[in-house]
Amino acid sequence: MLGRSAFSRTRGFHPENFGQHAVAVIGNVFFSVFVIGVLVFTIIAATYEPEDPLFHLSTKITNFLTSKSKATFKFDSTVVKTGEDFVATNQAVFANFLNETDVDKVVGSEITEATDEAGSSECDGTINCRDPEVFHLMMRTAIEKFKAIHFYKFGKPVRGSNSSTCDMAWRFRPKEGKTASIYKDYRRFVINRSENCMFSVVDIEEYHSGVNARKTKPKAALEKTAPKQDQIISLPAFGEFVNDSLPPVESEDSFSHGKYLIYVGGGDKCKSMDHYLWSFLCALGEAQYLKRTLIMDMKICLSSIYARSKQDEEDKDFRFYFDFERLKEMGSVLDQKQFWTDWNKWQKKDQLSLSLVEDFKITPMELADVKDTLIMRKFGFIEPDNYWYRVCEGKTEFFIQRPWHLLWKSKQLMDIMTAIKSRMNWDYDSLHSVSGGMAGNEEFTRNLNVDTSADALVLLFQDKIKDGRHLYIATNETETSFFDPLKAKYTTHFLDEYKDLWDENSEWYAETRKLNNGVPVEFDGYMR
Numbered sequence: 001m002l003g004r005s006a007f008s009r010t011r012g013f014h015p016e017n018f019g020q021h022a023v024a025v026i027g028n029v030f031f032s033v034f035v036i037g038v039l040v041f042t043i044i045a046a047t048y049e050p051e052d053p054l055f056h057l058s059t060k061i062t063n064f065l066t067s068k069s070k071a072t073f074k075f076d077s078t079v080v081k082t083g084e085d086f087v088a089t090n091q092a093v094f095a096n097f098l099n100e101t102d103v104d105k106v107v108g109s110e111i112t113e114a115t116d117e118a119g120s121s122e123c124d125g126t127i128n129c130r131d132p133e134v135f136h137l138m139m140r141t142a143i144e145k146f147k148a149i150h151f152y153k154f155g156k157p158v159r160g161s162n163s164s165t166c167d168m169a170w171r172f173r174p175k176e177g178k179t180a181s182i183y184k185d186y187r188r189f190v191i192n193r194s195e196n197c198m199f200s201v202v203d204i205e206e207y208h209s210g211v212n213a214r215k216t217k218p219k220a221a222l223e224k225t226a227p228k229q230d231q232i233i234s235l236p237a238f239g240e241f242v243n244d245s246l247p248p249v250e251s252e253d254s255f256s257h258g259k260y261l262i263y264v265g266g267g268d269k270c271k272s273m274d275h276y277l278w279s280f281l282c283a284l285g286e287a288q289y290l291k292r293t294l295i296m297d298m299k300i301c302l303s304s305i306y307a308r309s310k311q312d313e314e315d316k317d318f319r320f321y322f323d324f325e326r327l328k329e330m331g332s333v334l335d336q337k338q339f340w341t342d343w344n345k346w347q348k349k350d351q352l353s354l355s356l357v358e359d360f361k362i363t364p365m366e367l368a369d370v371k372d373t374l375i376m377r378k379f380g381f382i383e384p385d386n387y388w389y390r391v392c393e394g395k396t397e398f399f400i401q402r403p404w405h406l407l408w409k410s411k412q413l414m415d416i417m418t419a420i421k422s423r424m425n426w427d428y429d430s431l432h433s434v435s436g437g438m439a440g441n442e443e444f445t446r447n448l449n450v451d452t453s454a455d456a457l458v459l460l461f462q463d464k465i466k467d468g469r470h471l472y473i474a475t476n477e478t479e480t481s482f483f484d485p486l487k488a489k490y491t492t493h494f495l496d497e498y499k500d501l502w503d504e505n506s507e508w509y510a511e512t513r514k515l516n517n518g519v520p521v522e523f524d525g526y527m528r
Contacts, residue, residue: 184239216234
């Protein structure tokens with residue numbers, strides 16, 4: 001039977017059907033390859049882990065917030081990125097940067113406006129900073145001196161501290177800038193006039209020295225307005241006037257017709273700033289999803305890991321660390337203290353209602369149809385079930401988008417950063433060295449002293465950083481002499497070299513003290 005069956009199949013084969021059989025076999029092979037390819041892609045997609053842990057799913061972020069790194073040398077990938085870090089460079093925006101050939105031309109009203117009401121300077125009189133000749137000289141000198149930056153706009157020159165100085169502001173960005181950020185600087189120019197009335201710039205003083213050229217916003221501009229469409233894609237601008245005032249409730253009618261969301265209690269207090277932001281942005285994301293105003297506590301607890309006292313420190317202002325001006329203009333937030341004052345005033349009169357939610361497993365999608373004026377999420381005492389970010393876990397994370405684009409770093413801190421970069425001429429390399437992170441880890445401590453010595457750093461960087469470069473070292477080492485071997489090859493810089501940027505005579509000191517009701521603010525570990 002077996003022989004006959006085989007013979008029977010052989011008799012049934014016809015040469016004219018060979019092409020059809022070949023096509024069928026090839027089709028099956030290609031289909032098999034396609035299926036295998038889809039399977040491989042699915043496996044890769046399911047197991048891929050992005051570099052930034054903040055983009056992991058919620059099960060990953062929990063491990064990230066509670067884990068400690070065991071790496072001896074690594075690139076910083078766990079530093080929290082805020083909105084301005086995600087603004088990609090767009091060269092088209094910067095098509096109108098200025099050079100020396102533009103100074104003597106009429107380059108629109110933005111450049112020539114400073115010549116309005118300007119007269120010529122007399123040889124025996126004081127220097128008129130609005131004189132076009134003086135103005136053009138200042139522009140040319142600035143462009144010639146600061147070759148590492150692109151100039152975007154010059155402001156009106158004004159009188160400085162005396163008759164021989166002029167203050168002038170400008171907007172710029174570094175030529176090697178990696179992000180689309182615009183910075184503002186204002187400098188004091190020391191101007192000399194010869195016997196034949198020829199002007200020359202003797203000196204240009206340090207970053208933000210030309211305080212008389214610093215513009216403040218008019219009172220009308222301080223009032224809260226609805227964000228315009230072009231504000232959504234606006235570029236980070238550092239060095240501008242900062243309006244961190246709390247948004248007031250305009251009237252009873254506007255308050256009573258509003259819809260609000262508030263998170264109360266929870267175990268997020270005094271945790272790391274990474275943890276705080278992950279939870280805060282979950283709350284802000286839910287508020288946006290529900291089309292409600294988020295009621296936020298402006299006071300946060302600074303974790304002991306950032307405090308010099310090594311103790312948790314209460315009553316730190318949100319505005320010390322993050323850009324509240326942008327948040328209130330682009331989002332919808334209200335100060336908790338102000339909210340409860342208005343709630344108590346109008347709740348009974350206008351019959352404002354409250355919906356209490358005590359289980360984080362109740363999703364924002366289930367709250368979408370709630371009509372009550374206020375939704376209050378109340379969290380218990382058992383960790384980790386009382387963490388705010390638990391609301392955004394599970395299926396919710398596919399509906400709630402954390403609005404990272406709304407959260408930017410404090411402009412006061414960014415101004416300090418800008419000043420430090422400016423003093424290094426915007427061209428430097430950086431090293432982040434943390435002491436004590438490996439203590440007690442037997443797996444890595446066998447050769448730890450040798451592997452992490454300054455001599456080892458020299459060998460590590462010899463092929464990565466060219467000799468003679470500016471090297472900025474961010475470290476918690478109390479003795480910077482540890483890095484002395486690096487000084488033979490690089491020009492080293494440490495944060496404490498720039499203490500004048502946050503001491504009692506600095507802009508940062510004055511602005512943060514004002515936010516803190518006149519009490520001086522410590523430049524703490526997180527700021528550093």
